[in-house]
Amino acid sequence: RAFERTQAEERYEKALEEGDSPMMLEVNEYEGLCTANLGNLMPGEELVLEISLAWMADWDNGTVRIAIPTVIADRYDPDGSQGGLLPHQRVESSFLAEYPCSARFDLSGILAFGSVSCPGRTVRVTHQPGRTIVDVPCGYADRDLALVVSEVRQTPPSLFARDGGEWIICPSFTPQPDPQPEPAALGLKVLVDCSGSMEGASIAQAKKAIAALRTLLNPEDTVTLSCFGSTVEHRIKTPRACTPAFWRRSWLVAVEQIEADLGGTELMSALEDVIRLKTSEGRNRDILLITDGEVWQAEELVSKLGKAGHRIFALGVGLSPAEQNLRHLAQATGGDCAFALPGEQMSGIVAAFIGKMRRQPITGVRVAPLPASRPDLAIETGENAFAGQAYRVFSALPEKPTETPVIRGTLAGRELTVQAAPWKEATGPELAALAAWNRYQSEDDEQTRVELACRYSLLTDRTNLILVKERAEGEKAQQAPEFERIAQMTPMNLVRMSSDMVCEDVCCGAPCMNAMRMDAPLACEIEPSSEETPLRILSKIAAAAVFCRQLADLGAKLDTSLSQPEQEVLWRILGEFPELDTDEKRLACLILLIPRLELDNDELRDKALKALRGIDSLESGDLIAALSSVIV
Structure with a gap:
């Protein structure tokens, strides 16, 4: 209850x-x-x-x-x-x-x-x-x-259902495009999240999405391109006409240079900065925001930008985008939002966004009064109704509905009526x-x-x-419970590493993570032809470092702080090998810990390396014994 x-x-x-x-x-x-x-x-x-x-x-x-x-x-x-x-x-x-x-x-x-x-x-x-x-x-x-x-x-x-002595109704309608559309010229501002959390599949999705604009915008449209992280970088600051020469000489070059290398996610300041950019006269002022939305305190963001005069069309990318943040932001500004996991088609989503930007939506959507309907339940959706999307509103009647309701709204300053879909009774x-x-x-x-x-x-x-x-007397707890917060799994990060991502000085922005410090920088020579490459061995070793904080017995013995660049390196490398099980990660941890603890145990080191190259050759008991020998 x-x-x-x-x-x-x-x-x-x-x-x-x-x-x-x-x-x-x-x-x-x-x-x-x-x-x-x-x-x-x-x-x-x-x-x-x-x-x-x-x-x-x-x-x-x-x-x-x-x-x-x-x-x-x-x-x-x-x-x-x-x-x-x-x-x-x-x-x-x-x-x-x-x-x-x-x-x-x-x-x-x-x-x-x-x-x-x-x-x-x-x-x-x-x-x-x-x-x-x-x-x-x-x-x-x-x-x-x-x-x-x-x-x-x-x-x-359209749905209806009995609720006590009355009937709840939920008319549904789907606006159709204007039969004689006059698509508006766009003054589009593109804002791409290039923070560290976008590394890997997310930034690849973003680049595909903005590359697709080449086939969707006309020479009458203008566009700017900005990237943000801890700061904002305007790659194309002045509105540019979308001519073939512009796409070829400027746009595709700028898209190719986009990387997730700008640090944190200062979304508020980035949007405010982009809103201040010049907009071509006579064009709709819309922002295409591509991000994973991974920020806190989204209510402040929504309240500040809701009346900024720009519609925000938010495209959430990545394996677990913050849907509620982006949905609230889009609705508050009169825009729309969509989401795409890695592997989903980006061009279709962007094309749908551009179509909505060009046409004015229906506003003030409401149910026309029905006989004896309750006025206190005649609720407006508070949303803009775009063509092709289903919208629903709620009301209540003292009797079972018979006639199909009419939906009213405003389009381009004129009153509009739309017939709702036929009725269907809902159970439950x-x-x-x-x-x-x-x-x-x-x-x-x-x-x-x-x-x-x-x-x-x-x-x-x-x-x-x-x-x-409620427990029986003999089954009740006799002492106060101990507080324990149950941790979630670490979000999967699909990163595809190439040889130029591992070098002597690897550094970039970082997510929140606790692990042990590595005194020496990571270095590795790449042998692409090798079945078990040094990169793979290095990845397994580095992946284990993030486990050190989780091993309570080690926490009291080691300096468990890790610099921001080191955190991000380990995060990215770990994401490359989601198939590693717990024992493999603990073995990799051994390889990293042995030299740090200055233990002269070549046999144990060889055993761990052997296990990394062929896990099937060792039993679980051997792995645990090896780990115990280091802890003790």
Whole structure:
């Protein structure tokens, strides 16, 4: 059940004191992060946590994308506050953590007849009458899971469902392009995230996206190109007409020079700087932002830029982009957002963005009054309605709806009416809860908001969900529980290293990480023809260094600080070899530790090297024994 936040926390603490086992779920709305709190888990007990979610899937020109985040990527955090999260809410990653992850999607209705893909993962698809089953075999919770259903030929229906003594209605409509379009000339400003977190697949995606603009912009359009990290670099500062000569002589050259080498992610100052750039007269002022969105305190960003006069079209890239940050930013500025995992087509997403930029959206979308409808539930979406995208609004009726509602809005200063999709009855409580959530978002009265959230069990910034397992007298906890924060897996980083990335002085920006210091710089000669190259050996050795902080027995003996450049080097190298298991990483750790501890043990060193070259030749017991000999 949902309770007002203070009441929920009091119930949680009381259950702890009484020896029962409470479970509480809370959310930081602006950061989009949930925290599950569990108390008094007894020795030998296992927790199975089941959370039911409901949301309206986005339907955009025949494509539905269902994204399930499984990990939180490292976010730029200059002051170390993680956006003001409380200590027990803070995100912690561990290289020792391994969480298997599998999924099953049961698609019915209009989704059952679409084409299915799952970027970066292998799936098994089973077609049954009226439904499609998509199984994602066991992987790991180290990157987002996205299911893309394309070629969905029908638009979503309008929904209704009984809620006590009334009927909740959710009309759906899909605006169509103007039959006689007059595409506006664009004054496009492109802003690319070149911070350290974009290294690898993310920056490659960004370069593909902006290279695709060559076929989408006309000579009447103008464009600028800026890159940002800790600072902003304007690669093309003055608006340039998109002529063939410009693409050939300037644009492609500038794109080729883009690298993820600009340090941190100062997104706020970068956007403010780009907004101040000159815009060609008579053209729409739009920003194409390509980033992983990995920043804290996004609410400040949204509040400052919401009235800046520029629409932001945000393209989130990488294995776990901060979706909520980018979605809020796009909606607040009247733009749009999209997301792409490595391997997804970038040109199609960018083409859809350019199409939306050229046409004015429908604003002030609302349901036209129906007979006896409740005016307090006639809610505007607060979003701009772009052609080809499905939009939904909520209201309520005292009786079951019969006539199809009409959607009203404003397009280019004139009133517009659109017929909604045909009705379909929804089963279950989800539609009523979604309607309550929409009303919660627009409600000004504080008490009404809390009452809504509690009635419909909504997880909000003012309410927590709580469940208490009451234990029998002989089973109650007899002492106060010890606090432990469960670390997530380290986010997977798909980096493809080449020979020019390993040299005597390797340095760049860094994510947050703790590991041991390496006194000597990394150096390696590359032998591409060798099956087990020195680069691979070096990668395994360096990958192990980040484990040193996790080994508690070593933490008291070694200087575990690591410089920023060293952190980034190890991060990038580790990402190259996700197939290494824990024993392999510990063995690599030995190779690094032996010379540091000045242990004269050539036999052990040879054994570790042998294991790295052919892990199958050693048993797990040998590996543990080797590790123990170094620790002791």
